[in-house]
Amino acid sequence: KAGVTQTPRYLIKTRGQQVTLSCSPISGHRSVSWYQQTPGQGLQFLFEYFSETQRNKGNFPGRFSGRQFSNSRSEMNVSTLELGDSALYLCASSLGGSEYNEQFFGPGTRLTVL
Amino acid sequence: KNQVEQSPQSLIILEGKNCTLQCNYTVSPFSNLRWYKQDTGRGPVSLTIMTFSENTKSNGRYTATLDADTKQSSLHITASQLSDSASYICVVNTPRGGSQGNLIFGKGTKLSVKP
Numbered sequence: 001k002a003g004v005t006q007t008p009r010y011l012i013k014t015r016g017q018q019v020t021l022s023c024s025p026i027s028g029h030r031s032v033s034w035y036q037q038t039p040g041q042g043l044q045f046l047f048e049y050f051s052e053t054q055r056n057k058g059n060f061p062g063r064f065s066g067r068q069f070s071n072s073r074s075e076m077n078v079s080t081l082e083l084g085d086s087a088l089y090l091c092a093s094s095l096g097g098s099e100y101n102e103q104f105f106g107p108g109t110r111l112t113v114l
Numbered sequence: 115k116n117q118v119e120q121s122p123q124s125l126i127i128l129e130g131k132n133c134t135l136q137c138n139y140t141v142s143p144f145s146n147l148r149w150y151k152q153d154t155g156r157g158p159v160s161l162t163i164m165t166f167s168e169n170t171k172s173n174g175r176y177t178a179t180l181d182a183d184t185k186q187s188s189l190h191i192t193a194s195q196l197s198d199s200a201s202y203i204c205v206v207n208t209p210r211g212g213s214q215g216n217l218i219f220g221k222g223t224k225l226s227v228k229p
Contacts, residue, residue: 041221
């Protein structure tokens with residue numbers, strides 16, 4: 001069974017640009033969550049999508065948005081990039097029915113903002 | 115404020131030795147507690163998930179304990195191997211209706227196992 005895949009793996013952007021990251025969950029998983037990981041803050045929850053609906057959101061500005069497609073694939077968009085957005089962005093998928101479901105993480109997208 | 119604190123921040127041990135990592139949390143309400151292992155440049159991998167009623171859970175050489183009264187957890191690694199070198203992250207899930215909950219992450223303990 002293929003794991004969670006994320007594309008691209010590495011990305012370099014400049015301030016003010018926007019970026020779109022993609023996540024393909026494990027087959028059969030309906031929940032996709034996104035996280036930001038930085039050395040100073042650790043892992044922080046961005047949002048969760050389930051059956052194309054955002055059902056949970058962390059404390060990030062509106063520049064961070066996402067969506068989920070009917071095949072459960074998800075995209076995350078960051079507009080008007082700032083230097084502080086440089087981070088590893090991880091997505092995780094789960095069956096989604098319960099808070100006890102195990103989450104499986106992808107390898108992440110390393111975003112560098114210059 | 116919901117917080118998860120881990121100690122130590124970093125740890126160096128010799129191959130074959132045992133070690134214990136600590137996690138204290140102030141998350142409420144509580145749903146479950148998870149330990150993840152994250153290798154450099156990779157996504158975290160789940161080691162254990164424990165609910166309120168579980169005191170101990172093992173996964174090979176990894177044994178996690180949970181004391182829900184004192185809000186403390188530990189991860190014990192037995193007979194360490196070089197491949198155990200990684201960051202270990204403690205995560206507490208607080209329930210949120212209609213979703214898989216809110217995961218509150220600790221900042222991790224960076225473990226280095228030396229030959």
